[in-house]
Amino acid sequence: MDEPSGRPLSCEEKEKLKEKLAFLKREYTKTLARLQTEIADLPACDSLSPGNLQLVSKLKNPSGSCPVDVSAVWWEIAGLKTPCIITACEYVVSLWKALDTWQWEKINSWHFTEVPVLQIVPVPDVSSLVCVALGNLEIREIRALLYSSDGAHEKQVLLGSGNIKAVLGLTKRRLVSSSGTLCDQQVEVMTFAEDGGSKGRQLLMPPEETILTFAEVQGLQEALLGTTIMNNIVIWNLNSGQLLTKMHIDDSYQASVCHKAYSDMGLLFVVLSHPCAKESEPLGSPVFQLIAINPMTSLSAGVMLYCLPQGQAGRFLEGDVKENLAAAVLTSGKIAVWDLLLGHCMALLPPVSDQSWSFVKWSGTDSHLLAGQKDGNIFVYRY
Numbered sequence: 001m002d003e004p005s006g007r008p009l010s011c012e013e014k015e016k017l018k019e020k021l022a023f024l025k026r027e028y029t030k031t032l033a034r035l036q037t038e039i040a041d042l043p044a045c046d047s048l049s050p051g052n053l054q055l056v057s058k059l060k061n062p063s064g065s066c067p068v069d070v071s072a073v074w075w076e077i078a079g080l081k082t083p084c085i086i087t088a089c090e091y092v093v094s095l096w097k098a099l100d101t102w103q104w105e106k107i108n109s110w111h112f113t114e115v116p117v118l119q120i121v122p123v124p125d126v127s128s129l130v131c132v133a134l135g136n137l138e139i140r141e142i143r144a145l146l147y148s149s150d151g152a153h154e155k156q157v158l159l160g161s162g163n164i165k166a167v168l169g170l171t172k173r174r175l176v177s178s179s180g181t182l183c184d185q186q187v188e189v190m191t192f193a194e195d196g197g198s199k200g201r202q203l204l205m206p207p208e209e210t211i212l213t214f215a216e217v218q219g220l221q222e223a224l225l226g227t228t229i230m231n232n233i234v235i236w237n238l239n240s241g242q243l244l245t246k247m248h249i250d251d252s253y254q255a256s257v258c259h260k261a262y263s264d265m266g267l268l269f270v271v272l273s274h275p276c277a278k279e280s281e282p283l284g285s286p287v288f289q290l291i292a293i294n295p296m297t298s299l300s301a302g303v304m305l306y307c308l309p310q311g312q313a314g315r316f317l318e319g320d321v322k323e324n325l326a327a328a329v330l331t332s333g334k335i336a337v338w339d340l341l342l343g344h345c346m347a348l349l350p351p352v353s354d355q356s357w358s359f360v361k362w363s364g365t366d367s368h369l370l371a372g373q374k375d376g377n378i379f380v381y382r383y
Contacts, residue, residue: 053337053347053369057102057380065089070370070378071120072363074127077107077149083365086130087378090116093132093145102380108147110156115140122364123169129196131159131167131175139164142177144196157196160188166226168214176204176224178211187211187226189238205243207234212257215270219263225270227258233270233293247298249291259288259321268293269303271326271340273316287316288326288338306338309345322362325383327369329357335371337383352379 069088074081077097085096085104091112096104110132118139121131128148134141142164144157160177167177173192180186185206193199209228217223222238231251235244249256249272260271272289288306293299306326308314314330321327326338333356335349351357355373362369369381 052383053349053381054383055379056368056382057098057104059085059087059096059104059378059380060376065092065376066374067358067372067376067378068117069120069359070361070372071122071130072361072365072368072370073122073130074365075147076128081127083363085370085378085380086120086122087372088117088120088132089376093117093120093130095147107149108154110145110147110154121167121169121175123173123175123192124171124364126169126173126192129192131169133164133167135164139167142167142175144192146196155196159190159198166211166213168216170216170224173199176214178206178214178226182208182210187236202238202241204236204238204241207232207243207246209234212255213259215258215261217261217263217268223263225258225261225268227256227272229255231256233258235268235295245295245298247293247295247300249293249300250302256289259319259326266294266296268295271321273319273328275316285313285315287314287328287330287336288319288321288340290340304340304343306340306343306345308336309348312336312348318359320361325362327360327362329360333357335360337369349381352377 067087067089071086073084073086075084075095082097087094093110094106095108096106099105112134115134118133118135121133123129123131129144129146131142131144133139141161142159144159147154162179164177164179169175174189176189178187185208187204187206189202189204191199207228209230209232211226211228213227215225217225224236224238226234228234231249231254233247233249237244254276256272256274258270258272262269270291270293272291274286274289286305286307290303291300292303314332314334317329317331319328324340326340328336330336333351335357336345337347339346355375358372358374360371367383369383371379
Protein backbone atom coordinates (compact mmCIF):
# COMPACT_ATOMS: atom_id res chain seq x y z
CA MET A 1 0.00 0.00 0.00
CA ASP A 2 1.28 3.45 -0.82
CA GLU A 3 1.21 6.09 1.83
CA PRO A 4 -1.87 8.28 1.20
CA SER A 5 0.32 11.08 -0.16
CA GLY A 6 3.70 9.42 -0.63
CA ARG A 7 5.76 7.19 -2.95
CA PRO A 8 5.73 3.39 -3.15
CA LEU A 9 8.10 1.70 -0.72
CA SER A 10 11.24 0.03 -2.05
CA CYS A 11 11.91 -3.70 -1.56
CA GLU A 12 14.49 -2.85 1.12
CA GLU A 13 11.97 -0.69 3.02
CA LYS A 14 9.35 -3.43 2.79
CA GLU A 15 11.81 -5.93 4.29
CA LYS A 16 12.56 -3.53 7.15
CA LEU A 17 8.83 -3.22 7.88
CA LYS A 18 8.50 -7.01 7.93
CA GLU A 19 11.41 -7.20 10.39
CA LYS A 20 9.80 -4.57 12.65
CA LEU A 21 6.51 -6.45 12.70
CA ALA A 22 8.27 -9.75 13.44
CA PHE A 23 10.16 -8.05 16.30
CA LEU A 24 6.89 -6.67 17.75
CA LYS A 25 5.31 -10.12 17.57
CA ARG A 26 8.25 -11.68 19.47
CA GLU A 27 8.12 -8.91 22.10
CA TYR A 28 4.35 -9.34 22.45
CA THR A 29 4.80 -13.06 23.17
CA LYS A 30 7.49 -12.30 25.77
CA THR A 31 5.30 -9.60 27.38
CA LEU A 32 2.31 -11.94 27.66
CA ALA A 33 4.46 -14.59 29.33
CA ARG A 34 5.91 -12.03 31.76
CA LEU A 35 2.48 -10.59 32.62
CA GLN A 36 1.06 -14.06 33.27
CA THR A 37 3.90 -14.72 35.72
CA GLU A 38 3.59 -11.32 37.42
CA ILE A 39 -0.20 -11.42 37.76
CA ALA A 40 -0.14 -14.97 39.11
CA ASP A 41 2.07 -13.71 41.95
CA LEU A 42 -0.22 -10.78 42.82
CA PRO A 43 -2.85 -11.04 45.55
CA ALA A 44 -6.47 -10.67 44.48
CA CYS A 45 -7.68 -7.07 44.43
CA ASP A 46 -10.51 -6.87 46.95
CA SER A 47 -10.67 -3.09 47.21
CA LEU A 48 -11.19 -0.45 44.55
CA SER A 49 -9.11 2.69 44.19
CA PRO A 50 -9.82 5.78 42.07
CA GLY A 51 -6.04 6.09 41.67
CA ASN A 52 -5.16 9.30 39.85
CA LEU A 53 -8.79 10.39 39.43
CA GLN A 54 -9.97 13.27 41.62
CA LEU A 55 -13.64 14.27 41.72
CA VAL A 56 -13.90 18.01 41.02
CA SER A 57 -17.54 18.54 40.12
CA LYS A 58 -20.98 16.98 39.86
CA LEU A 59 -23.71 18.00 37.45
CA LYS A 60 -27.32 16.99 38.18
CA ASN A 61 -29.64 16.96 35.21
CA PRO A 62 -32.93 18.44 36.47
CA SER A 63 -35.00 16.93 33.65
CA GLY A 64 -35.08 13.60 35.48
CA SER A 65 -34.90 11.64 32.23
CA CYS A 66 -32.25 9.01 31.62
CA PRO A 67 -28.99 10.47 30.19
CA VAL A 68 -27.46 8.68 27.20
CA ASP A 69 -24.23 10.58 26.50
CA VAL A 70 -21.99 13.47 27.52
CA SER A 71 -19.25 15.51 25.86
CA ALA A 72 -17.05 18.53 26.60
CA VAL A 73 -16.83 21.13 23.83
CA TRP A 74 -15.76 24.71 23.18
CA TRP A 75 -18.60 27.23 22.85
CA GLU A 76 -18.47 30.97 22.19
CA ILE A 77 -20.18 32.79 25.05
CA ALA A 78 -20.13 36.60 25.24
CA GLY A 79 -17.39 36.67 22.62
CA LEU A 80 -15.09 34.19 24.41
CA LYS A 81 -14.47 30.52 23.65
CA THR A 82 -15.52 28.74 26.83
CA PRO A 83 -15.21 25.07 27.81
CA CYS A 84 -18.75 23.68 28.18
CA ILE A 85 -20.46 20.36 28.75
CA ILE A 86 -23.11 18.87 26.47
CA THR A 87 -25.50 16.35 28.03
CA ALA A 88 -27.89 14.19 26.03
CA CYS A 89 -31.05 12.63 27.44
CA GLU A 90 -33.58 10.69 25.42
CA TYR A 91 -35.38 13.73 23.98
CA VAL A 92 -33.34 16.70 25.24
CA VAL A 93 -29.77 17.88 24.60
CA SER A 94 -28.48 20.58 26.98
CA LEU A 95 -25.55 22.99 26.96
CA TRP A 96 -23.91 23.82 30.32
CA LYS A 97 -21.26 26.39 31.22
CA ALA A 98 -19.07 26.26 34.30
CA LEU A 99 -19.36 28.87 37.04
CA ASP A 100 -16.42 30.01 39.19
CA THR A 101 -17.17 27.48 41.92
CA TRP A 102 -17.23 24.43 39.63
CA GLN A 103 -21.00 24.58 39.59
CA TRP A 104 -22.86 24.38 36.30
CA GLU A 105 -25.50 26.57 34.68
CA LYS A 106 -27.67 25.35 31.83
CA ILE A 107 -27.75 27.97 29.09
CA ASN A 108 -29.69 26.20 26.35
CA SER A 109 -31.62 23.04 25.46
CA TRP A 110 -32.60 21.50 22.13
CA HIS A 111 -35.76 19.37 22.19
CA PHE A 112 -36.73 16.37 20.05
CA THR A 113 -40.26 15.00 19.85
CA GLU A 114 -40.27 12.11 17.38
CA VAL A 115 -36.90 10.34 17.34
CA PRO A 116 -34.81 9.88 20.53
CA VAL A 117 -31.15 10.80 20.90
CA LEU A 118 -28.62 7.95 20.68
CA GLN A 119 -25.28 9.73 20.97
CA ILE A 120 -23.40 13.01 20.84
CA VAL A 121 -21.02 13.41 17.87
CA PRO A 122 -18.46 16.16 18.63
CA VAL A 123 -16.47 17.70 15.78
CA PRO A 124 -12.87 18.18 17.07
CA ASP A 125 -11.87 21.62 15.77
CA VAL A 126 -15.27 23.32 15.59
CA SER A 127 -16.64 25.56 18.35
CA SER A 128 -20.27 26.54 19.03
CA LEU A 129 -21.56 23.47 17.17
CA VAL A 130 -22.19 19.87 18.09
CA CYS A 131 -23.82 16.99 16.22
CA VAL A 132 -26.18 14.34 17.55
CA ALA A 133 -27.26 10.98 16.21
CA LEU A 134 -30.96 10.16 16.58
CA GLY A 135 -32.68 6.79 16.36
CA ASN A 136 -33.91 3.80 18.31
CA LEU A 137 -31.63 0.77 17.98
CA GLU A 138 -29.89 2.22 14.91
CA ILE A 139 -29.10 5.77 13.80
CA ARG A 140 -31.84 7.29 11.64
CA GLU A 141 -30.84 10.97 11.60
CA ILE A 142 -27.77 13.14 12.14
CA ARG A 143 -28.37 16.74 13.15
CA ALA A 144 -26.12 19.73 13.84
CA LEU A 145 -27.07 21.87 16.86
CA LEU A 146 -26.20 25.57 17.02
CA TYR A 147 -26.78 28.30 19.58
CA SER A 148 -25.51 31.85 20.12
CA SER A 149 -25.29 33.30 23.62
CA ASP A 150 -27.63 36.18 22.67
CA GLY A 151 -30.32 33.58 21.96
CA ALA A 152 -30.83 34.85 18.42
CA HIS A 153 -29.42 31.86 16.61
CA GLU A 154 -30.63 28.58 18.05
CA LYS A 155 -31.36 25.91 15.47
CA GLN A 156 -31.10 22.33 14.34
CA VAL A 157 -29.81 21.40 10.90
CA LEU A 158 -30.62 17.99 9.41
CA LEU A 159 -27.37 16.62 7.94
CA GLY A 160 -28.43 13.12 6.94
CA SER A 161 -31.12 10.49 7.36
CA GLY A 162 -31.67 6.84 6.54
CA ASN A 163 -30.13 3.58 7.69
CA ILE A 164 -26.91 5.01 9.20
CA LYS A 165 -24.39 2.50 10.57
CA ALA A 166 -21.52 4.68 11.85
CA VAL A 167 -20.62 8.35 12.22
CA LEU A 168 -17.56 10.31 13.40
CA GLY A 169 -16.56 13.96 13.61
CA LEU A 170 -13.23 14.63 11.87
CA THR A 171 -10.68 17.44 11.92
CA LYS A 172 -10.93 20.25 9.34
CA ARG A 173 -14.67 20.75 10.06
CA ARG A 174 -15.70 17.37 8.62
CA LEU A 175 -18.11 14.56 9.45
CA VAL A 176 -17.97 11.03 8.02
CA SER A 177 -20.87 8.59 7.97
CA SER A 178 -21.75 5.20 6.50
CA SER A 179 -25.32 4.42 5.50
CA GLY A 180 -27.45 2.03 3.48
CA THR A 181 -27.27 -1.71 2.99
CA LEU A 182 -24.45 -3.68 1.38
CA CYS A 183 -26.15 -3.30 -2.02
CA ASP A 184 -26.41 0.50 -1.84
CA GLN A 185 -23.78 1.35 0.79
CA GLN A 186 -22.63 4.97 0.88
CA VAL A 187 -19.63 6.33 2.79
CA GLU A 188 -19.69 10.11 2.78
CA VAL A 189 -17.55 12.94 4.15
CA MET A 190 -19.34 16.24 4.71
CA THR A 191 -17.61 19.58 5.32
CA PHE A 192 -19.37 22.11 7.55
CA ALA A 193 -20.21 25.64 6.48
CA GLU A 194 -20.10 28.42 9.07
CA ASP A 195 -23.88 28.21 9.58
CA GLY A 196 -23.71 24.50 10.44
CA GLY A 197 -24.99 23.33 7.07
CA SER A 198 -23.13 21.41 4.39
CA LYS A 199 -20.36 23.20 2.52
CA GLY A 200 -19.48 20.18 0.41
CA ARG A 201 -19.82 16.40 0.27
CA GLN A 202 -17.42 13.72 -0.92
CA LEU A 203 -18.12 10.02 -1.44
CA LEU A 204 -15.59 7.40 -0.36
CA MET A 205 -15.33 4.02 -2.05
CA PRO A 206 -17.55 1.57 -0.07
CA PRO A 207 -15.90 -1.58 1.36
CA GLU A 208 -19.07 -3.69 0.78
CA GLU A 209 -19.06 -4.68 4.45
CA THR A 210 -21.00 -3.13 7.33
CA ILE A 211 -18.81 -0.54 9.07
CA LEU A 212 -18.85 -0.57 12.86
CA THR A 213 -16.63 2.44 13.61
CA PHE A 214 -14.37 5.06 12.03
CA ALA A 215 -11.06 6.48 13.32
CA GLU A 216 -8.67 9.11 11.99
CA VAL A 217 -5.05 8.00 11.74
CA GLN A 218 -2.79 10.20 13.83
CA GLY A 219 0.40 10.84 11.86
CA LEU A 220 -1.29 10.37 8.46
CA GLN A 221 -3.39 13.48 8.05
CA GLU A 222 -5.57 12.36 5.13
CA ALA A 223 -6.03 8.71 6.12
CA LEU A 224 -9.27 7.33 7.55
CA LEU A 225 -9.61 3.90 9.11
CA GLY A 226 -12.74 1.81 9.60
CA THR A 227 -13.52 -1.50 11.30
CA THR A 228 -16.13 -3.83 9.79
CA ILE A 229 -18.45 -6.51 11.08
CA MET A 230 -16.25 -9.12 9.36
CA ASN A 231 -13.30 -8.18 11.61
CA ASN A 232 -11.56 -6.33 8.79
CA ILE A 233 -9.80 -2.98 8.94
CA VAL A 234 -10.19 -0.74 5.90
CA ILE A 235 -8.25 2.43 5.08
CA TRP A 236 -9.27 5.30 2.80
CA ASN A 237 -7.40 8.24 1.33
CA LEU A 238 -9.59 11.23 2.25
CA ASN A 239 -8.17 13.33 -0.60
CA SER A 240 -9.08 10.93 -3.39
CA GLY A 241 -11.82 8.90 -1.71
CA GLN A 242 -9.99 5.73 -2.73
CA LEU A 243 -10.22 2.59 -0.60
CA LEU A 244 -6.52 1.81 -0.16
CA THR A 245 -6.59 -1.56 1.54
CA LYS A 246 -8.61 -4.09 3.49
CA MET A 247 -6.86 -6.12 6.21
CA HIS A 248 -8.21 -8.98 8.29
CA ILE A 249 -7.38 -8.94 11.99
CA ASP A 250 -7.21 -11.79 14.46
CA ASP A 251 -10.44 -13.77 14.84
CA SER A 252 -9.72 -14.36 18.52
CA TYR A 253 -12.14 -11.54 19.33
CA GLN A 254 -15.23 -11.00 17.18
CA ALA A 255 -16.77 -7.60 16.40
CA SER A 256 -13.72 -5.67 17.62
CA VAL A 257 -14.24 -1.89 17.74
CA CYS A 258 -11.51 0.61 16.82
CA HIS A 259 -11.08 3.67 19.06
CA LYS A 260 -7.79 5.22 17.90
CA ALA A 261 -5.18 4.69 15.20
CA TYR A 262 -1.58 5.93 15.00
CA SER A 263 1.06 5.74 12.29
CA ASP A 264 4.71 5.28 13.29
CA MET A 265 7.78 3.60 11.78
CA GLY A 266 5.74 2.65 8.70
CA LEU A 267 3.31 0.63 10.83
CA LEU A 268 -0.25 1.28 11.95
CA PHE A 269 -0.94 0.98 15.67
CA VAL A 270 -4.63 0.47 16.40
CA VAL A 271 -6.43 0.52 19.78
CA LEU A 272 -9.35 -1.93 19.79
CA SER A 273 -11.98 -2.86 22.35
CA HIS A 274 -13.49 -6.33 22.62
CA PRO A 275 -17.15 -6.26 23.72
CA CYS A 276 -17.50 -9.98 22.95
CA ALA A 277 -14.38 -11.15 24.81
CA LYS A 278 -14.83 -14.03 27.23
CA GLU A 279 -13.95 -13.60 30.89
CA SER A 280 -12.04 -16.89 31.04
CA GLU A 281 -8.81 -15.53 29.54
CA PRO A 282 -5.50 -16.35 31.37
CA LEU A 283 -4.99 -12.66 32.14
CA GLY A 284 -8.65 -11.94 32.78
CA SER A 285 -11.01 -10.32 30.34
CA PRO A 286 -9.09 -8.22 27.76
CA VAL A 287 -10.91 -4.89 27.61
CA PHE A 288 -8.63 -3.07 25.15
CA GLN A 289 -5.87 -4.29 22.84
CA LEU A 290 -3.11 -2.53 20.93
CA ILE A 291 -2.18 -4.17 17.63
CA ALA A 292 0.44 -3.32 15.00
CA ILE A 293 -0.35 -3.71 11.30
CA ASN A 294 2.03 -3.73 8.35
CA PRO A 295 -0.14 -2.08 5.65
CA MET A 296 2.19 -3.40 2.91
CA THR A 297 1.66 -7.07 3.76
CA SER A 298 -1.63 -6.85 5.73
CA LEU A 299 0.08 -8.80 8.53
CA SER A 300 -0.78 -7.87 12.11
CA ALA A 301 0.59 -8.65 15.56
CA GLY A 302 -0.64 -7.98 19.06
CA VAL A 303 1.44 -5.46 21.00
CA MET A 304 -0.40 -5.24 24.34
CA LEU A 305 -3.53 -6.54 26.06
CA TYR A 306 -5.18 -4.27 28.61
CA CYS A 307 -6.86 -6.42 31.26
CA LEU A 308 -8.39 -5.87 34.66
CA PRO A 309 -6.37 -6.50 37.84
CA GLN A 310 -6.68 -9.96 39.30
CA GLY A 311 -9.85 -10.31 41.34
CA GLN A 312 -11.81 -7.87 39.15
CA ALA A 313 -14.37 -9.00 36.58
CA GLY A 314 -16.35 -7.44 33.79
CA ARG A 315 -16.44 -7.02 30.03
CA PHE A 316 -16.34 -3.88 27.91
CA LEU A 317 -19.66 -2.07 27.55
CA GLU A 318 -18.70 1.43 26.45
CA GLY A 319 -15.50 3.45 26.42
CA ASP A 320 -13.28 6.19 25.07
CA VAL A 321 -9.59 6.68 24.21
CA LYS A 322 -7.66 9.95 24.27
CA GLU A 323 -3.93 10.12 23.56
CA ASN A 324 -2.35 7.50 25.88
CA LEU A 325 -5.38 7.00 28.14
CA ALA A 326 -8.29 4.58 27.77
CA ALA A 327 -11.43 4.39 29.91
CA ALA A 328 -14.22 1.82 29.85
CA VAL A 329 -17.54 1.11 31.53
CA LEU A 330 -17.68 -2.57 32.46
CA THR A 331 -20.54 -5.03 32.80
CA SER A 332 -19.77 -5.01 36.54
CA GLY A 333 -20.94 -1.37 36.68
CA LYS A 334 -17.42 -0.02 37.36
CA ILE A 335 -15.17 2.26 35.31
CA ALA A 336 -11.56 1.29 34.62
CA VAL A 337 -8.78 3.53 33.30
CA TRP A 338 -5.57 2.36 31.60
CA ASP A 339 -2.33 4.06 30.62
CA LEU A 340 -1.75 2.65 27.12
CA LEU A 341 2.01 3.27 27.23
CA LEU A 342 2.58 1.65 30.62
CA GLY A 343 0.03 -1.10 30.00
CA HIS A 344 -1.36 -0.83 33.53
CA CYS A 345 -4.87 -0.31 34.88
CA MET A 346 -4.39 3.02 36.69
CA ALA A 347 -7.78 3.51 38.35
CA LEU A 348 -11.01 1.69 39.17
CA LEU A 349 -14.16 3.65 39.98
CA PRO A 350 -16.87 1.69 41.82
CA PRO A 351 -20.55 2.59 41.39
CA VAL A 352 -21.57 5.69 43.35
CA SER A 353 -24.62 5.41 45.65
CA ASP A 354 -25.23 1.91 44.28
CA GLN A 355 -25.80 3.40 40.82
CA SER A 356 -23.80 1.65 38.11
CA TRP A 357 -21.94 3.78 35.58
CA SER A 358 -23.62 4.09 32.17
CA PHE A 359 -21.08 5.92 30.01
CA VAL A 360 -17.66 7.56 30.17
CA LYS A 361 -15.94 10.13 27.94
CA TRP A 362 -12.63 12.00 27.96
CA SER A 363 -13.06 15.77 27.78
CA GLY A 364 -12.22 17.41 24.47
CA THR A 365 -11.19 20.64 26.22
CA ASP A 366 -8.88 19.44 29.03
CA SER A 367 -7.69 16.29 30.84
CA HIS A 368 -10.96 15.67 32.69
CA LEU A 369 -12.96 12.45 32.59
CA LEU A 370 -16.76 12.69 32.35
CA ALA A 371 -18.82 9.82 33.76
CA GLY A 372 -22.60 9.43 33.81
CA GLN A 373 -25.23 7.40 35.65
CA LYS A 374 -28.79 6.49 34.69
CA ASP A 375 -30.21 8.64 37.50
CA GLY A 376 -29.05 11.77 35.66
CA ASN A 377 -25.85 12.52 37.59
CA ILE A 378 -22.73 13.50 35.60
CA PHE A 379 -19.41 13.40 37.49
CA VAL A 380 -16.31 15.31 36.41
CA TYR A 381 -12.93 13.85 37.43
CA ARG A 382 -9.50 15.38 37.04
CA TYR A 383 -6.81 12.96 35.91
